[in-house]
Amino acid sequence: MASVKLVNLSKHYDSVVALDRVNLEIADREFLVLVGPSGCGKSTCLRIIAGLDQASAGQVWIGDRQVDGLSPKDRDIAMVFQSYALYPHMSVYDNMAFGLRLRGVPRTEITRRVHEAATMLGLQELLDRRPAALSGGQRQRVAVGRAVVREPSCFLMDEPLSNLDAGLRLQTRAELIRLHRRLGITTVYVTHDQVEAMTMGDRIAVMKDGLIQQCDSPQVVYDAPVNRFVAGFIGSPPMNFMEATVERDASGLWLIGSGFRVLADSEDHALLETYVARTVTMGIRPSDISDTEAPACRSAAVSTIVQVIEPMGDHTVLYLSLGEQRLVASVSGSTQAQEGQPLQVWWDMSQVHYFDPVTEARLG
Numbered sequence: 001m002a003s004v005k006l007v008n009l010s011k012h013y014d015s016v017v018a019l020d021r022v023n024l025e026i027a028d029r030e031f032l033v034l035v036g037p038s039g040c041g042k043s044t045c046l047r048i049i050a051g052l053d054q055a056s057a058g059q060v061w062i063g064d065r066q067v068d069g070l071s072p073k074d075r076d077i078a079m080v081f082q083s084y085a086l087y088p089h090m091s092v093y094d095n096m097a098f099g100l101r102l103r104g105v106p107r108t109e110i111t112r113r114v115h116e117a118a119t120m121l122g123l124q125e126l127l128d129r130r131p132a133a134l135s136g137g138q139r140q141r142v143a144v145g146r147a148v149v150r151e152p153s154c155f156l157m158d159e160p161l162s163n164l165d166a167g168l169r170l171q172t173r174a175e176l177i178r179l180h181r182r183l184g185i186t187t188v189y190v191t192h193d194q195v196e197a198m199t200m201g202d203r204i205a206v207m208k209d210g211l212i213q214q215c216d217s218p219q220v221v222y223d224a225p226v227n228r229f230v231a232g233f234i235g236s237p238p239m240n241f242m243e244a245t246v247e248r249d250a251s252g253l254w255l256i257g258s259g260f261r262v263l264a265d266s267e268d269h270a271l272l273e274t275y276v277a278r279t280v281t282m283g284i285r286p287s288d289i290s291d292t293e294a295p296a297c298r299s300a301a302v303s304t305i306v307q308v309i310e311p312m313g314d315h316t317v318l319y320l321s322l323g324e325q326r327l328v329a330s331v332s333g334s335t336q337a338q339e340g341q342p343l344q345v346w347w348d349m350s351q352v353h354y355f356d357p358v359t360e361a362r363l364g
């Protein structure tokens with residue numbers, strides 16, 4: 001097993017900067033998720049760690065070895081891709097054994113490893129089948145099995161669940177987490193899906209335009225996103241953003257925007273001080289908006305009109321209009337809201353995030 005360290009890693013394709021001085025230390029046994037929108041450089045980063053691509057600058061360390069210049073097979077890693085690329089003419093057993101045979105692993109050792117991985121992944125009954133006779137989820141398990149038998153010091157996974165339907169994705173996600181708990185192999189996992197990132201990662205590194213924006217535990221990234229991009233990317237439905245002018249009077253600091261005028265929480269006064277008479281960007285998560293009067297005196301009432309109601313069973317998502325903007329609220333399933341009707345909602349002001357409107361950095 002091994003740690004992975006990226007030092008000032010950059011990758012340029014002509015004018016495109018796919019990776020921009022990425023620094024990242026992944027601890028031994030850690031499950032790190034690289035998450036970000038399509039094209040932000042996740043696969044590039046993983047392929048450079050694997051040795052499938054060369055960096056333009058910077059270093060990759062696996063354990064205490066600098067591996068730049070080593071070929072993929074000498075890096076002691078195993079990759080799982082979105083497309084499982086199994087050999088169609090080989091059985092499940094042979095698909096898993098193939099790489100080990102190429103490496104000259106003794107036959108008895110191959111048998112042991114394949115059976116052990118098959119047991120772990122629930123593939124024992126399927127060892128004689130060809131890939132064509134497997135479901136998508138089973139094929140992906142074989143692809144994972146092929147990586148597991150290598151007993152690498154590090155797993156690199158690039159959107160391995162993307163080809164599965166929603167139900168299988170959930171199930172396979174849980175299986176991968178269990179597998180990681182059991183084997184404890186350092187894993188770098190790439191996804192564009194923030195829910196996967198939140199649920200799977202010990203830490204998540206949020207990327208945009210080849211830059212790591214924030215790398216921390218899922219809870220810290222959710223509770224204290226470093227900038228507006230991270231705040232909007234992590235969380236579903238996404239955080240609402242509103243421009244507000246900050247004004248002071250005897251009652252405190254007011255936030256005034258299209259369709260609202262609310263008092264800032266006294267705990268936020270210090271960080272809003274320099275924004276008095278200027279604008280600030282407010283961010284509020286849909287789950288921090290309620291349509292029943294909150295007992296907390298820290299909430300602020302806002303008048304909206306209900307545009308669309310999306311019942312989800314245990315909760316309901318409301319699409320509201322507030323002045324000239326839209327506001328999304330996630331409220332109780334028993335909401336009395338009616339489409340086309342006015343609705344008073346309450347913002348939990350203690351949960352509002354503030355961002356500089358120019359730099360988009362979090363305040364405080």
Ligand SMILES: Nc1ncnc2c1ncn2[C@@H]1O[C@H](COP(=O)(O)OP(=O)(O)O)[C@@H](O)[C@H]1O
Binds near residue numbers: 040041042
């Ligand atoms: N072989 C390539 N040639 C030119 N540009 C590339 C190549 N591979 C990736 N890119 C560009 O690098 C950026 C990052 O791509 P990629 O790492 O595949 O993103 P992600 O996996 O996050 O979707 C994109 O702008 C992409 O178009």
Ligand SMILES: [Mg+2]
Binds near residue numbers: 042043044
């Ligand atoms: Mg990709």
